Amino acid sequence: MKESSLIKNVDLFLDDKPSVYALRDRAKKCLFDYGFPTKKNENWKYTDVKEILIRDFDINQKQCDGECCCKNKAEDSYFIEFCFCAGTLHVEDFVLPEGVNVIPLPLMLYEGEYKKYLFNAFDLKKHPFACLNGMYLEQGLCIIVDKGIKVDVPLLIKYKNTKSDNIQMNIHNVVVLEKNANLSIVEEFYSKVDNSYLLNIVNEIYLKENSELNHYKIQKESKKAYHIALNALKIYEKAKYKQYYVSNGAKISRNENEINLEAKDALAEIYSAYKVSKDMLSDITTNVNHNVLETSSNQYAKAVLEDGAKAVFQGKVYIAKDAVKSVGNQLHKALYLDGDAELCCKPQLEIYADDVKCSHGASCGEIDEEQLFYLTSRGIAKDVAVKLITDAHLNEIYSLIEDEVIREKFII
Amino acid sequence: MTTPLLVIKDLHACVGDKEIIKGLSLTINKGEVHAMMGPNGAGKSSLSYVLSGKQGYEVTSGEIVFKGKNLLDMSVEERAREGVFLSLQYPVEIPGVGVSNFLKHSLNAVRKHNGEEELDTINFMKLLRSEANSLGINPEMLKRFVNVGFSGGEKKRFETLQMALLKPSFSILDEIDSGLDIDALKTVSEGVNNLRNEDNAFLLITHYQRLLSYIVPDVVHIFADGKIIKTGDKSLAIELEENGYASFLKED
Numbered sequence: 250m251k252e253s254s255l256i257k258n259v260d261l262f263l264d265d266k267p268s269v270y271a272l273r274d275r276a277k278k279c280l281f282d283y284g285f286p287t288k289k290n291e292n293w294k295y296t297d298v299k300e301i302l303i304r305d306f307d308i309n310q311k312q313c314d315g316e317c318c319c320k321n322k323a324e325d326s327y328f329i330e331f332c333f334c335a336g337t338l339h340v341e342d343f344v345l346p347e348g349v350n351v352i353p354l355p356l357m358l359y360e361g362e363y364k365k366y367l368f369n370a371f372d373l374k375k376h377p378f379a380c381l382n383g384m385y386l387e388q389g390l391c392i393i394v395d396k397g398i399k400v401d402v403p404l405l406i407k408y409k410n411t412k413s414d415n416i417q418m419n420i421h422n423v424v425v426l427e428k429n430a431n432l433s434i435v436e437e438f439y440s441k442v443d444n445s446y447l448l449n450i451v452n453e454i455y456l457k458e459n460s461e462l463n464h465y466k467i468q469k470e471s472k473k474a475y476h477i478a479l480n481a482l483k484i485y486e487k488a489k490y491k492q493y494y495v496s497n498g499a500k501i502s503r504n505e506n507e508i509n510l511e512a513k514d515a516l517a518e519i520y521s522a523y524k525v526s527k528d529m530l531s532d533i534t535t536n537v538n539h540n541v542l543e544t545s546s547n548q549y550a551k552a553v554l555e556d557g558a559k560a561v562f563q564g565k566v567y568i569a570k571d572a573v574k575s576v577g578n579q580l581h582k583a584l585y586l587d588g589d590a591e592l593c594c595k596p597q598l599e600i601y602a603d604d605v606k607c608s609h610g611a612s613c614g615e616i617d618e619e620q621l622f623y624l625t626s627r628g629i630a631k632d633v634a635v636k637l638i639t640d641a642h643l644n645e646i647y648s649l650i651e652d653e654v655i656r657e658k659f660i661i
Numbered sequence: 662m663t664t665p666l667l668v669i670k671d672l673h674a675c676v677g678d679k680e681i682i683k684g685l686s687l688t689i690n691k692g693e694v695h696a697m698m699g700p701n702g703a704g705k706s707s708l709s710y711v712l713s714g715k716q717g718y719e720v721t722s723g724e725i726v727f728k729g730k731n732l733l734d735m736s737v738e739e740r741a742r743e744g745v746f747l748s749l750q751y752p753v754e755i756p757g758v759g760v761s762n763f764l765k766h767s768l769n770a771v772r773k774h775n776g777e778e779e780l781d782t783i784n785f786m787k788l789l790r791s792e793a794n795s796l797g798i799n800p801e802m803l804k805r806f807v808n809v810g811f812s813g814g815e816k817k818r819f820e821t822l823q824m825a826l827l828k829p830s831f832s833i834l835d836e837i838d839s840g841l842d843i844d845a846l847k848t849v850s851e852g853v854n855n856l857r858n859e860d861n862a863f864l865l866i867t868h869y870q871r872l873l874s875y876i877v878p879d880v881v882h883i884f885a886d887g888k889i890i891k892t893g894d895k896s897l898a899i900e901l902e903e904n905g906y907a908s909f910l911k912e913d
Contacts, residue, residue, distance in 0.1 A: 618716065619753045623807075626713050627767040627823065628741035628774070637766065641757025641806075 253285055253302040255417060255447070259310065261387050262355050269358045269386075272367060276383025279373040286377050295561040295593040296503060296532045301475050306417035306447050308385055309336045327654050328405035328435065335410050336418025336448070337388055348398030348430075354389035354421060363391050366423045370453040371481035371507045378477045382419040382451045389421040394430040394460075403433035403465075403655065408448065410440040410471065417447040424452065426460035426488070433463040435655055440471035445500070447475045454480065456488035458512075465655055466504070468496040472529065476502040486512035493650055494521040495643075497661040498529035498558070506535040510544035510575075521550035522646035524639065524661055525558035525590075532561040535579075539572040539605075548579040551646050553639045554590035565597040568605050576606045583613040584642045586635065663690040666831055666862045667732075672723035674711045681707040683887030685723070689831070692859040696873055696898060697866045699884035700906045705866045706750060708884070709833045713747040714740050727831065742774035744861075746829035748820040750836040755807040760819070761789060763807050768826050792825045796852050813840030814849075821852040828856070833864045838872040850875035870902035883909050 263269040285302055286293035331351070332339040338353055345351060357363050373380050394400060408420070426432055438448065448470065456462055470476050476499045484490055494504055508517045517537060525531045537546040548564045566577035583592050596609035616638055624634035643661070650656040667689040674682040681704045689695055699705050710718045712725070714737040725732040732740060755763070769779040780788065793803060798818055808816055817837055824832055834853070838846055853863070853876055865876060873881070873895060881897040882889045883906070891897065891909055901909070 617753075620755050622715055622737065623749070623753045623755065624758075624763070624767075625737040626715075626741050626747055627763075628738055628770040628827070629763075629766050630738055630770065631736075633766060633770075637758050637763070638755070641755065644757040 254305045255302060255381060256384075257308050259308045259385070261385065263358050266359070268361060268364070272364075273384055273386050275368065276373060276380045276386070280377055280380035280384065283374055283377060283380075292375070292534065292563070295559075295563075295595070296501065296530060298501070301447060301477075301501065304415075304445075304447070306415055309413060309416040309418060311335070311337065326405075328403050330405045330407065331390060332407045332409065333388065333418070333420060335413040335416065336408075336420060338390065346398075346400055346402060348395035349400055349432075350393040350395070352391040352393075354391060355387060357391040357423070358386070363393065363423060363425070366391070366425060366453055366455060367421070368453075370455065370483050370509070371479065376479055376505075376507070378449055379451045379479050379481075382421055382449050382479075385419040386421055388419065389423070391423040391425075392432075392434070393425045394427060394432050396427040397429045398427075399431040400433070403435055403652070405435045405437065408436070408438045408450070410444060410446055410448075410474075411442065413446065414444040415446065417449060420448070420450045422450070422452045424454045424462065426456050426462055428458045428460065430457070430460045432461075433465070433652070433655075435465040435467070435658070437467045437469075437658065438476065439467075439469045440474060443471050443473055445471070445473040447477065450478045452478070452480045454482045454490070456482065456484045456490055458485050459487040461489045462491070464490065464492045465650070465659075466492065466494045467658055468494070468499070468502060468504070469661070470499040470502065472499065472527075474499045478503065479505045479507060481507040482517065483509045483511050484515040484517060487514040488516070490517045492517075492519045493646070493659070494519070494523075494533070495646070495659045495661055496521075496523040496531060498523070498525040498531055500528070501530045501532070503532040503534065505532075506537075508535065508537045508546065510537065510539050510541065510546065512541055513543045515541075516545045518547045519549070520646050520649055522552075522643040522659070522661075523550070523560070524553040524643065525560055526555040527557055530559045530561070532563075534561070534563040536565045537567065537577060539566065539568040539575040539577060541569070542572050543574045544572060545576040546578070549646070550581045551643055552581070552583040552592070553586065553642060554583055554592060555586035557589045559591045559593070561593045561595075562611075563595045563597070564609065565599065566607055568598075568600045568602050568607070570601040573602045573604045575602065578607065579609045581611045582642075583611075584639060585613060585615050586639070665689070666691045666728060668726045670724050672711070672725065673721045674707070675719055675721055676707065676717055680721075681718075681887055682711060685888050687882070687889065689862045689864065691862055693880060694857065694863045694865065694876065694878045695880045695882065696878040697864060697882050697884050698868065698898060698901060700910075701868075703885045704887045705884055706835055709747050709835045709864075709866060712740075712833060713737060713745055738770070741829075742771050744830035746824055746827060746832045748817075748824065748832065748834045748837055750839060752808045752816045752820060754809045756809050758807045760803050760805055760807055761786065764789060764823065764826060767823070771827050789826070793822060796822055796825065797848055798822055814842065814845035817841055817845065817849050818852070821849050824856055825852065828861075830861045831864070832856075832861070833866065835866045836868070837865070838867060838869065846872070846875060870898045873898050885910055
């Protein structure tokens with residue numbers, strides 16, 4: 250494969266443990282065999298990562314010094330909070346509700362009990378950045394919710410980058426909801442300074458029978474950052490996954506979902522709202538595999554594009570031969586603030602079964618002049634009026650979020 | 662003693678290549694209510710857009726002086742902050758923008774312009790509820806999106822509510838009677854009448870005399886083919902109702 254300065258020689262925790270070394274080596278071999286994506290790769294056709302591959306981002310191995318926001322964490326927080334500071338987990342004592350187990354990744358690797366959940370929800374060969382992530386497998390959380398446990402406090406995972414510049418952070422989380430369990434996870438990515446870095450995250454999520462996960466993702470990275478994420482899921486009988494994603498861009502941000510509906514009545518819904526401007530690129534790529542009968546998926550995205558930005562929306566629905574009576578819908582609606590922005594929308598339906606319901610659609614439009622006139626004719630400044638209208642466009646997605654505290658966090 | 666609020670002199674305006682206002686002169690003094698009546702397509706609504714500065718309505722010659730200032734130099738929002746208010750014949754729906762959020766932005770923009778302190782949410786909501794209450798507006802309406810799913814009557818009542826909040830010095834009411842039943846017409850007219858005072862003025866645009874028995878005008882103009890062809894007092898409206906526009910158009 251082509252060389253990339255992203256690949257570094259570093260000593261990792263537990264490299265001397267053969268089973269751990271083997272995992273990292275598997276990812277490495279895969280990356281070396283298949284290489285980083287180019288524009289010739291159908292899945293990366295519209296998102297050129299060349300500019301990331303030539304960057305000399307160091308692997309950050311510094312531990313959090315504790316002089317960060319975690320220090321002042323309110324005790325009566327609405328959430329159970331975890332924090333990755335510049336890519337390393339800020340480890341402290343956490344109090345967890347009964348039936349909720351949270352294990353830092355190094356401990357999970359050491360104990361080995363949950364290792365079967367690693368590299369299992371997706372195919373390494375198809376996900377080069379997940380291979381890079383796997384080579385440096387060290388940071389992450391493993392969250393297991395026991396059978397029948399309904400967690401009423403949402404988990405908040407913060408990924409923040411305050412000081413460090415020019416680093417790559419590879420984070421690998423595992424979430425397992427056992428039968429009849431419920432959980433809400435909020436992931437919040439942010440940077441207080443305009444640094445350049447790569448955040449490369451993989452979430453492997455396993456939803457067992459009749460479990461339910463609400464996954465909220467708030468991406469407010471630095472405008473110079475690269476954010477590459479893979480959410481890989483296996484969803485079993487009657488289990489429900491709902492993802493709400495909001496982003497106000499990054500230099501390049503890609504939120505990729507690899508969803509496997511593995512048993513009858515499994516459901517996945519992905520709702521996205523994003524706003525990009527200037528030289529930013531936002532990519533939402535979803536691949537839903539309806540592997541068995543009577544499974545459902547829905548993808549709905551709303552975008553605001555301005556000032557030379559680029560957006561990519563790729564939604565693939567695969568329906569296997571036996572997956573009859575499955576439902577797969579996807580829809581993307583964009584609002585252009587000027588004619589200069591670019592949107593690449595690629596719906597893909599691959600259907601091998603009869604008797605299924607699938608749909609796809611895309612619309613794009615400009616700000617309605619009549620609405621703009623109405624607001625300004627009431628004394629509202631033009632830029633404020635434009636913001637009211639674009640917020641309203643995205644608000645349709647936010648309004649699907651029932652939890653008010655979380656919904657408030659989504660507003661961009 | 663009359664003080665002119667709005668003075669229009671020999672105004673010409675067009676939309677694209679088409680001339681729509683063809684030499685209109687009009688003076689409206691403080692405390693007056695003028696009615697502009699005319700047949701369909703005469704350019705009445707266009708006049709209201711020209712006055713409020715809508716994009717696409719281009720003034721080619723003439724002048725408009727409002728409170729001693731050149732109105733044509735101002736953007737749509739500046740005109741509104743100065744006190745020009747256009748109640749639209751068909752208020753546009755804006756899904757996703759909440760009524761109270763919209764009104765708060767609007768009122769605070771006007772207050773700021775007038776050198777008044779902006780209202781915080783609590784004080785704003787108090788004011789909004791009390792104004793809504795006096796117009797017989799259901800508080801549930803304040804939780805909805807701007808004009809979305811409003812009935813014809815609700816839309817006009819909402820326009821009146823905006824006037825009550827913003828207290829414009831010059832309001833143009835474009836067919837405020839359209840789509841209203843008698844009861845709604847009474848409520849909206851009462852609302853408008855309560856806002857009348859010696860410092861503000863109104864321009865009512867209408868087809869029918871009916872509205873003018875609820876909001877009694879001081880001056881009535883007949884507007885046809887882009888200009889005023891006759892001006893009189895309220896009896897002119899009654900004459901018009903009896904004889905139709907045709908007789909006036911012939912005179913011209």
